[in-house]
Amino acid sequence: MARLSTCAKKMKHTPRLPSRNHNVTPVSPIRELLILLGGLVAAMVLIYVLLGLGADLLVEHISPQTEQKLASFFAPKKNPGQGQSAKEQWLQSLVDRMESKKCVRLPYPITVQVSPGKHVNAMALPGGRIVVLDGLLERVRSENEMAFILAHELGHFKHRDHLRGLGRGLVFAVVSTLIGGSDGALAGLVQRSVQVSESSFSRDQESAADSYAQDVLNCTYGHVSGATDFFHHMPKKQDPGAFGHYFSSHPENQRRINSLLNRQQEKHYPNGTRIPLPPGSRKDVSPPK
Amino acid sequence: MTEKQMQNLAGRRKKIVLTNIETIPGRRIVEHFGLVSGSTIRAKHLGRDLMASLKNLVGGELKGYTQLLSESRDQATRRMIRQAEDMGANAIVNVRFSTSSVAQGAAELYAYGTAVRVE
Amino acid sequence: MYDLVIILILTALGYFAGSWAEQKHYRSIEKREQAMLKVPVTTMKKIKLPRERIEKACLVTGSAVISVDYFKRLLASLRNIFGGTVASYESLLDRARREALLRMRESAPGASLFLNVRIETSTIGRYSAKRNIASLEAMAYGTAVYLRKKNETHAAPAQP
Numbered sequence: 001m002a003r004l005s006t007c008a009k010k011m012k013h014t015p016r017l018p019s020r021n022h023n024v025t026p027v028s029p030i031r032e033l034l035i036l037l038g039g040l041v042a043a044m045v046l047i048y049v050l051l052g053l054g055a056d057l058l059v060e061h062i063s064p065q066t067e068q069k070l071a072s073f074f075a076p077k078k079n080p081g082q083g084q085s086a087k088e089q090w091l092q093s094l095v096d097r098m099e100s101k102k103c104v105r106l107p108y109p110i111t112v113q114v115s116p117g118k119h120v121n122a123m124a125l126p127g128g129r130i131v132v133l134d135g136l137l138e139r140v141r142s143e144n145e146m147a148f149i150l151a152h153e154l155g156h157f158k159h160r161d162h163l164r165g166l167g168r169g170l171v172f173a174v175v176s177t178l179i180g181g182s183d184g185a186l187a188g189l190v191q192r193s194v195q196v197s198e199s200s201f202s203r204d205q206e207s208a209a210d211s212y213a214q215d216v217l218n219c220t221y222g223h224v225s226g227a228t229d230f231f232h233h234m235p236k237k238q239d240p241g242a243f244g245h246y247f248s249s250h251p252e253n254q255r256r257i258n259s260l261l262n263r264q265q266e267k268h269y270p271n272g273t274r275i276p277l278p279p280g281s282r283k284d285v286s287p288p289k
Numbered sequence: 290m291t292e293k294q295m296q297n298l299a300g301r302r303k304k305i306v307l308t309n310i311e312t313i314p315g316r317r318i319v320e321h322f323g324l325v326s327g328s329t330i331r332a333k334h335l336g337r338d339l340m341a342s343l344k345n346l347v348g349g350e351l352k353g354y355t356q357l358l359s360e361s362r363d364q365a366t367r368r369m370i371r372q373a374e375d376m377g378a379n380a381i382v383n384v385r386f387s388t389s390s391v392a393q394g395a396a397e398l399y400a401y402g403t404a405v406r407v408e
Numbered sequence: 409m410y411d412l413v414i415i416l417i418l419t420a421l422g423y424f425a426g427s428w429a430e431q432k433h434y435r436s437i438e439k440r441e442q443a444m445l446k447v448p449v450t451t452m453k454k455i456k457l458p459r460e461r462i463e464k465a466c467l468v469t470g471s472a473v474i475s476v477d478y479f480k481r482l483l484a485s486l487r488n489i490f491g492g493t494v495a496s497y498e499s500l501l502d503r504a505r506r507e508a509l510l511r512m513r514e515s516a517p518g519a520s521l522f523l524n525v526r527i528e529t530s531t532i533g534r535y536s537a538k539r540n541i542a543s544l545e546a547m548a549y550g551t552a553v554y555l556r557k558k559n560e561t562h563a564a565p566a567q568p
Contacts, residue, residue, distance in 0.1 A: 011319060011321055011405075011455060012320045013320070013321055013322075013448045013521075014320050014322055015322070015323060015445040015448065016323060016445075017323075017445065018375040020375075021502065022327065022368045023328045023329075023368055023498060023501070024495070024499045024502055025493055025495040025498060029423065029479065029480075029496060032483060032495060032496075033483055036483070036486035036487065037486065039490060040486065311453060311454050321448065321452075323445075323448060323450070324449045324451065324509070326505065328498065328501050328502060328505070329493065330494045330497050330501065331492065331493050331494065332484070332488045332491055332492065332494050333491050334488075334490050335488070338488070364493075382451075382452060383450070383451035383453070384451075385451060385526065387527065387528060389529040389530055390531065391501070391529075391531055392484050392488070392494065395484070395488065395494055395497075397497075397501065399505070399527065401451065401527060403450040403451045403452050
């Protein structure tokens with residue numbers, strides 16, 4: 001009996017390869033990079049602008065009393081028993097004089113502190129404290145110069161700069177961690193760009209504080225000599241120079257001097273004699289090198 | 290073949306049949322062409338990632354990621370079908386899927402099978 | 409400032425070196441695939457085989473590890489923000505898998521066909537908070553069947 005062929009026909013093998021690679025999207029990587037980076041930059045600019053508007057709106061609503069309470073949380077209060085040293089008392093008297101002459105109108109009382117430190121710096125801390133470092137006191141040559149520096153810090157208080165800087169910086173830090181946190185390459189990029197924007201933000205504020213200080217000087221002393229002195233006395237090392245200034249938070253000194261002189265001419269502020277430092281004020285400071 | 294030509298071709302032909310068993314039930318395999326595969330890797334945007342991190346606190350289905358995975362599956366399968374059509378097949382047997390986590394927040398899906406001609 | 413410059417240099421390096429390596433690899437892959445076309449590879453388990461001609465069958469594997477370059481990683485993390493297909497990793501996956509498959513076939517040079525081929529993928533690398541992936545490993549494994557040629561006679565003792 002012949003067997004019925006129930007076997008299936010043997011499968012034929014025909015070797016074929018696909019004509020093109022379907023598993024890869026044919027897009028130019030450079031183009032993709034540019035598009036995505038452009039989108040990212042646009043998004044960050046948008047966030048920055050919105051934040052700026054938001055911060056300005058918010059700052060108006062924080063009263064000075066609230067600000068002081070907040071500040072006392074973060075900054076330790078100086079021991080009340082210690083009282084102010086001779087240097088501090090002199091500095092305080094300068095501020096008090098500005099206030100008594102109605103040249104400054106401050107929302108809350110300001111205290112001045114001197115901190116030991118070689119750096120040449122003065123800071124305005126939230127809540128109404130100005131901290132001046134010893135290094136700065138060494139460099140100052142006249143009362144007017146010191147008054148300008150103090151008035152500059154008072155300007156920061158008046159414009160509530162530290163509040164704005166705090167709010168913006170915080171949100172930016174959060175956003176940059178969210179976006180860049182997953183990858184080192186991107187986080188680095190985001191961090192650098194945030195730094196650039198933050199520096200220019202406080203640069204404008206510094207210029208505004210300079211102008212304010214010049215007005216106060218004119219009001220208190222009748223002239224503005226001594227306003228630009230400190231920029232000359234600042235040690236060369238701290239002057240960021242031509243290339244570094246985009247990443248520093250203080251504009252280059254020469255630019256500040258020039259803008260102050262220009263402003264003096266515009267407002268017709270006179271020059272006058274500088275008042276020398278009181279004899280005992282630099283007693284406990286190390287002798288100048 | 291350009292993309293458009295292939296799409297026209299796909300429209301004219303009958304749909305390609307996929308199975309993950311050895312045969313197409315009821316049909317007979319007469320020719321086989323070799324391995325075909327489709328792979329894709331897709332990422333979800335920042336908003337969905339944030340929602341997922343929040344969901345990590347309360348639990349429940351991550352709808353955003355479910356959608357992401359099913360989109361990946363569709364795209365991978367489509368690519369595999371296109372490769373098979375390119376070779377002249379009309380069915381794919383013994384299809385297998387494999388996923389791996391290649392990047393954070395991105396889903397990678399790989400589908401592969403044997404392209405055959407059935408009648 | 410210098411960090412930005414370094415990032416830019418690394419990105420450019422990644423792009424140029426990476427795409428050169430990729431082109432070279434793809435050319436090699438296509439050439440070898442063309443050469444190996446004759447031997448069927450399938451995911452099927454049962455194919456009708458002439459039983460008397462089967463010489464041996466054994467498991468064969470092939471694997472490949474391909475690494476990411478800086479440029480691809482940057483693109484992928486940008487994609488992670490906006491969503492969509494991560495095109496920069498697609499070529500990586502494709503290359504790794506095809507390479508693994510080719511190596512599997514090359515490891516059994518005299519085989520007549522490969523059955524039940526499976527492909528597994530995994531990622532290798534340091535998983536710190538900042539890294540996505542460092543490299544990709546693809547492994548292909550299947551059964552290689554060796555068939556004696558048609559005109560070869562059986563070596564076993566036949567009936568007298």
